[in-house]
Amino acid sequence: MSSRERRRAETRHTIQRHAIRLFVDRGYDATTVNDVATAAGVSAMTVYRHFATKEDLVLYDEFDQQAAATITEQPADEPLVVRIARTLAATYDQAIADREFHLARLRLMISTPALQARHLDSQYATQEALVGAICAGSQDPALEFQARAAVSACLGVVHVALLRWAAEDGEPELRELFGEAFTATFGHGF
Structure with a gap:
């Protein structure tokens, strides 16, 4: 830089x-x-x-770029959902280094009507960044469909964990909540 x-x-x-x-x-x-x-x-x-x-001012972050870069580093022989889950957990680990700042941002996104719809737009942008990284160089519609379904499901799981994390004032650790949420949804953690 x-x-x-x-x-x-x-x-x-x-x-x-x-x-x-x-x-x-x-x-x-x-x-x-x-x-x-x-x-x-x-x-x-x-x-x-x-x-x-x-x-x-609230929604800006570099999450999409970080997530897209991180997913390409995941072993291609692992299940897609596991790769996405690990990517999201690793990206959030980096993003929430300043816990109080990110808790405040998240609470604002959740509680402010003017931000709620834009927050969903932000999630869609994250989905597109991850799907694009997963499908880079491929013209396979089946891969795109699988990637879109897996990324959407994983982002939904992460969203539920984030809501609980915010409601419980940043406790327990976010990665622990991700593990619980992924296990509840997919029958295994990441």
Whole structure:
């Protein structure tokens, strides 16, 4: 990553952290983009340069790219659902390194009507990224169908685990909840 890209990522991270804090403290609807800009020490134009919409201040992450890269590292001889489950668990392990920040983001996504539909759009984008990575270089419609079904099922399982994780204030560990949810759904963990 170049120094310019690094500064851009740091600015985006700073803006998003201030946005999440303000949304939690004041409420999503009561907080304006100008409030976020002031808290982050940047202009509103800078906020919009990094986040096209107010919703993106909560929803933005690099999960899709990380998941797509991680699935290609999984052993191809393992069942597809196991590869997807391991990918999602590994990607979430990286994504939730800052537990409190990600719990706050998740709670906002769950509880804020303006974010709920966009959160589903985000899940669809994750599905497309994973299906694309699984099917890269293939024109096999059967593989695409299998990948789409498996990814959709796994994302549903992960969503249920995330809801419980948020409801229980980040306890137990998210990976443990993933294991329980995958075992309940598929009869085995990952």
